[in-house]
Amino acid sequence: MTPAQTELVAAARRFGGARAAVTDPTDIAPWLTDWRGRYHGQAPAILSPASTAEAAAIVCEARALGVALVPQGGNTSMVGGATPPGDGSALILSTRRMRAIRSLDPAGGLAVAEAGVILAELHEAAGGRGMRFPLTLGARGSATIGGLVSTNAGGTQVLRFGTMRRLVAGVEAVLPDGSIHDGLSALKKDNRGYDLNQLLVGAEGTLGLVTAAALTLVPAVAARAVGWAGVASPEDALALLRRMEARTPTIESFEIIPGASLKLVVEHIPGTRAPLAGDHPWHVLIEAASGDAEAPLAETLTALLDEAIEAGLVADAVLAANEAQAEAFWRLRDSLSEAERAAGPAAQHDISVPVPVMPRFMVEAAAALEAAFPGSHASGFGHLGDGNVHFHVRAPAGMSAEQWYGDVAPRATRMVHDLVVAAGGSISAEHGIGQMKLGELERLSPPAHLAALRGIKSAFDPQGLFNPGKLVNLAPGSQPT
Numbered sequence: 001m002t003p004a005q006t007e008l009v010a011a012a013r014r015f016g017g018a019r020a021a022v023t024d025p026t027d028i029a030p031w032l033t034d035w036r037g038r039y040h041g042q043a044p045a046i047l048s049p050a051s052t053a054e055a056a057a058i059v060c061e062a063r064a065l066g067v068a069l070v071p072q073g074g075n076t077s078m079v080g081g082a083t084p085p086g087d088g089s090a091l092i093l094s095t096r097r098m099r100a101i102r103s104l105d106p107a108g109g110l111a112v113a114e115a116g117v118i119l120a121e122l123h124e125a126a127g128g129r130g131m132r133f134p135l136t137l138g139a140r141g142s143a144t145i146g147g148l149v150s151t152n153a154g155g156t157q158v159l160r161f162g163t164m165r166r167l168v169a170g171v172e173a174v175l176p177d178g179s180i181h182d183g184l185s186a187l188k189k190d191n192r193g194y195d196l197n198q199l200l201v202g203a204e205g206t207l208g209l210v211t212a213a214a215l216t217l218v219p220a221v222a223a224r225a226v227g228w229a230g231v232a233s234p235e236d237a238l239a240l241l242r243r244m245e246a247r248t249p250t251i252e253s254f255e256i257i258p259g260a261s262l263k264l265v266v267e268h269i270p271g272t273r274a275p276l277a278g279d280h281p282w283h284v285l286i287e288a289a290s291g292d293a294e295a296p297l298a299e300t301l302t303a304l305l306d307e308a309i310e311a312g313l314v315a316d317a318v319l320a321a322n323e324a325q326a327e328a329f330w331r332l333r334d335s336l337s338e339a340e341r342a343a344g345p346a347a348q349h350d351i352s353v354p355v356p357v358m359p360r361f362m363v364e365a366a367a368a369l370e371a372a373f374p375g376s377h378a379s380g381f382g383h384l385g386d387g388n389v390h391f392h393v394r395a396p397a398g399m400s401a402e403q404w405y406g407d408v409a410p411r412a413t414r415m416v417h418d419l420v421v422a423a424g425g426s427i428s429a430e431h432g433i434g435q436m437k438l439g440e441l442e443r444l445s446p447p448a449h450l451a452a453l454r455g456i457k458s459a460f461d462p463q464g465l466f467n468p469g470k471l472v473n474l475a476p477g478s479q480p481t
Contacts, residue, residue, distance in 0.1 A: 001044040004065040005091060011061045012047045016054040019097070022046040031075055031092060032084065035139070039080035039435060042088035043070070050097040052172060052180060052211040058093070059209065060178025068465045069093040071205035073115060073144030078350065079434030081151065081204050081470050090468060093209060095146045102212065106131050110169060110186055114212045115146025122215070131217040134161040134252075138334055146210040152202030154430030156287075156333075159385035160252045161218070163430065164201060170214035171197040176207070176461040186214045199456065204432050205467040207460040219291030225298040226287045226326035227305055229317040230259075230280030234359030234384070236313045237284050241385055243313070244286070244304050250297060253287040255333050256362075256384045260377075261340070262332065268342040269335045272328075276316050284384070285333050287326075336381055337390070345395040347409040349416050353425035355387045362389060365419045369393050373412055388429040391416060417444060433471045441472070 001009070001023075012021040022028060023045045032041050047069070049055035062069055068090035072082040084090045095115035101122065102112040106129050113122055119133075119140040126132050137143065137155040147153075149171065154163045161167060169186035183197040200207055231237050234256060241254050259281050266272050276283070288297045298319060308314040320326035340346050353361045362380040369378035375396025380389040393412045395404040417427045421444050433441050442450060453472040457464075464474050 001088075002067075004067050005044055008058070008062055008065050008067045008091065009045050009047070012049070012054075012058050015057040016049055016051075020048055020050070020054065020058075022048060028092075031072060031094070034080045034083045035076045035078055039083040041070075041084035041086050043084040043090060043092045044088055046072075046092040046094050048094045048097045052098075052174065055093070055095075055098075055209055055211055056174045056178050056180050059174045059176065062091075062465060063176065063178055063463065066463065066465070067091060068468050069209075070467050071095070071146070071150070071209045073147035073150075074118065074139065074142040076139040076143045076147065077151070077434055078431040079428075079436035081432050081434030081467075082147070083435070085469055095144060095209070095211065098146075098211060101125050104129055104131070104217075106217065109217045110214055111217055112170075112184055112212060112214050113145045115144060115149075115210050117145045119143050119145065119148060126217055127220055130220050132220045133167070133215055134218050135164065135167060145213055145215070149201055149210045149213050150203060150205050151432040152430070154383070154386070154388065156253045156255065156383065158383055158388070158430075159254055161216075165198065167216045168197065168201050168213050169216055171200050171210060172212040173200050173208040173210045176463070176466050180211075181208070184212060184214045202432070204434065204471045206457055206471045208466065221289045221291065222293035223290045223295045223297050224287065224323075224326065225289075225301045226285070226320040226329050227301050227317060228275040228320075228329050229284050229286065229305060229308070230276050230278075230315045231282045231284060231313065232280075232315065234282060234362050237282060237384055238355070238359050240284065240308050240313050243308065245385075247304060248288065248300055250288040250290050250295065250300070251286065251385075252289045253285070253383075254385045255285040255382065257283045257285065257333065257336065257381045258362075258379045259283060261336055261379050261381055264339040264343050265332050265335045268339045269331075272332055272335065275318050275329060275332070278316065280315055285329055333381075337392075340392050340394060343394060344397070345399070345401040345404040345409070347393045347404075347412050347416075349389075349391040349393075349413065349427075350429050350431040351389050351391055351416065351420045351425060351427055352387045352429035353389065353420060353423045355385065357423050357425070358384060358387050358389060361419070361423050361425075362391075365391065365416065368419065369412060369415060372415060373408060375399075376408075376412070387425070414440070435469055438469070438471070438473065 070084045098114040098116040170184040305317040366378040377394040380391040
């Protein structure tokens with residue numbers, strides 16, 4: 001630990017007591033590796049403020065001492081965005097002690113939750129008041145509100161409710177100079193210049209520490225219908241989605257899954273089975289939901305699927321008969337990445353393309369990757385309604401993980417990203433840039449975009465002390481340590 005870091009640890013304990021700083025290596029170790037186990041860092045201490053005031057005092061002291069900080073919540077980043085540098089030059093600034101749901105207002109449709117509140121805790125609290133926060137994802141049992149805001153998280157309900165950017169009505173944050181931005185008032189109209197709240201959403205902790213957020217709530221689900229359909233192509237799947245959207249506003253999720261990927265789930269995940277008889281090239285998982293217990297969702301979804309079968313868009317379909325079956329359908333979708341990993345080494349990509357382009361992209365990009373890397377298997381699944389493709393390229397049979405990840409996968413990833421940019425898409429749909437995609441962002445972004453990112457970062461954090469080596473580097477061409 002450097003003298004400046006030692007001084008900052010002592011200051012944190014003065015501000016917040018013994019629990020405000022953790023220096024035991026055993027306690028620190030679990031927070032030094034990213035969610036996927038790909039990035040490993042070093043940090044001699046974790047600073048853990050219990051309030052916004054304590055966080056501001058720590059940040060102010062860190063700025064004076066020139067100590068870098070890595071904001072961290074549940075450490076569920078998929079791109080190494082919350083992992084400290086490997087040289088121990090930064091301390092982790094954890095929000096895990098900031099766990100209060102400050103308010104929950106069903107009438108106003110808002111909750112104010114501190115950064116360390118776990119998503120599942122907010123779901124439970126909102127449900128107890130007849131409301132829900134309409135964002136869910138696989139890491140809901142460990143992901144925190146601050147991290148979800150900072151990464152502009154998505155999930156399976158984006159089709160109807162949007163990403164965190166749309167669900168965040170206000171933000172409280174400690175800026176790199178130690179000042180506090182209080183934007184929690186959730187004003188519907190506010191024309192006082194730049195929207196600092198939205199700058200902080202998706203900033204990945206590079207512009208400050210999100211300490212709390214005002215979040216949009218909607219009525220709890222009172223009626224739900226979940227269906228599964230087999231289709232011939234992604235084009236037919238998109239046509240089915242558009243047909244359903246024109247007939248009902250209740251479609252909340254619409255997931256597209258290749259038949260080969262579903263077979264991997266059934267093969268590798270115990271207790272799973274295909275919902276439909278026979279083979280289908282593609283499948284779609286559809287959920288409709290309403291806050292009205294009397295809404296005839298099952299009847300509506302059944303009628304829409306029957307009409308689609310008659311029109312030739314759907315080959316076969318089934319509606320979940322009960323909640324257990326509905327959850328079994330979702331387990332198939334949620335197990336896709338796990339099944340792909342069980343089948344062998346794979347390069348996994350979180351990308352997006354314009355929705356009208358997505359059906360063609362899924363087929364043509366997979367064919368291009370398999371032609372360029374003989375023996376590999378490429379496939380995409382994801383949220384058809386918002387253009388988000390989880391695009392996987394699996395290693396040829398018999399290829400070692402070392403050879404795949406060390407040589408082939410980086411070249412495959414570069415090709416995937418080139419195809420995405422050519423299609424007018426983004427190399428990061430919902431997981432962020434972190435350190436994993438930093439080089440590719442610099443390689444593929446227009447100069448004006450990069451210049452604007454660096455200008456914003458420099459204005460907020462001229463010393464480069466907040467989450468160094470993530471999202472954007474102040475120096476062009478530099479790489480994270």
